[in-house]
Amino acid sequence: MIEFHNVSKRYAGAAPALVDVSLAISSGELAFLAGPSGAGKSTLLKMIAAIERPSSGTVLLNGQDVGAIKQRGLPYLRRKLGLILQEQRLLMDRNVLANVMLPLMVAGAAPAEADRRARAALARVGLPDRAGSMPVSLSGGEQQRVAIARAIVHRPQVILADEPTANLDRDSADLVLGLLQDFNRAGVTCVISTHDEHFLQHASRVIYLSHGRASEGWQRRPVAEDAA
Numbered sequence: 001m002i003e004f005h006n007v008s009k010r011y012a013g014a015a016p017a018l019v020d021v022s023l024a025i026s027s028g029e030l031a032f033l034a035g036p037s038g039a040g041k042s043t044l045l046k047m048i049a050a051i052e053r054p055s056s057g058t059v060l061l062n063g064q065d066v067g068a069i070k071q072r073g074l075p076y077l078r079r080k081l082g083l084i085l086q087e088q089r090l091l092m093d094r095n096v097l098a099n100v101m102l103p104l105m106v107a108g109a110a111p112a113e114a115d116r117r118a119r120a121a122l123a124r125v126g127l128p129d130r131a132g133s134m135p136v137s138l139s140g141g142e143q144q145r146v147a148i149a150r151a152i153v154h155r156p157q158v159i160l161a162d163e164p165t166a167n168l169d170r171d172s173a174d175l176v177l178g179l180l181q182d183f184n185r186a187g188v189t190c191v192i193s194t195h196d197e198h199f200l201q202h203a204s205r206v207i208y209l210s211h212g213r214a215s216e217g218w219q220r221r222p223v224a225e226d227a228a
């Protein structure tokens, strides 16, 4: 369970990025974050991973105050999370397998075990044959699937994805979202920010952010516009 209690965030010298946000996302839920550029979506996701900390208010993950976790406790938190964030591009000078193995190696796994699990993760995202490829030789959609494999290789409880389908064509975007939905059906809580109305209109839960304030639901466009 992810809980935000009256969370505000103000970066130095900027307008507030989040304003008094209170919400709860249940374990096993699939929640989308929507809202215009700059509305606070990335900031909200980063708070759950303690990459950013609240200026005021509390963020809880399974009852633990994430904002209060000390530096040395962060690896333990991050092991519960699968992060697909905009800053975390693939390492272009390492092959696909090495990229997916990385979180396990950092966590101290034996290389043979990391190799085995990374290959299994690549199979889960439909790329079992690309282990030896360099990321640059992959399409944008395939690179994003590698990023998903890297995010799930350690079997996280929660996936946080920041615009995972940005810059992808419709088919690739559907494939990437379908993968995330598969993990959600297998019990993983997913919080996904997106601008993609195609997904939002069919989502069971949408948290809409505007100027850092959160509300629930997605305003469907008029029916005539939908049909066009």
Ligand SMILES: Nc1ncnc2c1ncn2[C@@H]1O[C@H](COP(=O)(O)OP(=O)(O)OP(=O)(O)O)[C@@H](O)[C@H]1O
Residues within 6 Å of the ligand: 011, 012, 014, 015, 016, 017, 035, 036, 037, 038, 039, 040, 041, 042, 043, 044
């Ligand atoms: N590290 C930072 N330092 C200063 N201001 C920041 C920082 N990160 C975000 N902001 C500001 O906080 C606000 C919210 O940004 P955020 O990236 O969370 O929005 P977003 O909804 O994810 O936008 P986008 O859809 O463009 O990714 C914006 O005004 C942004 O400029």
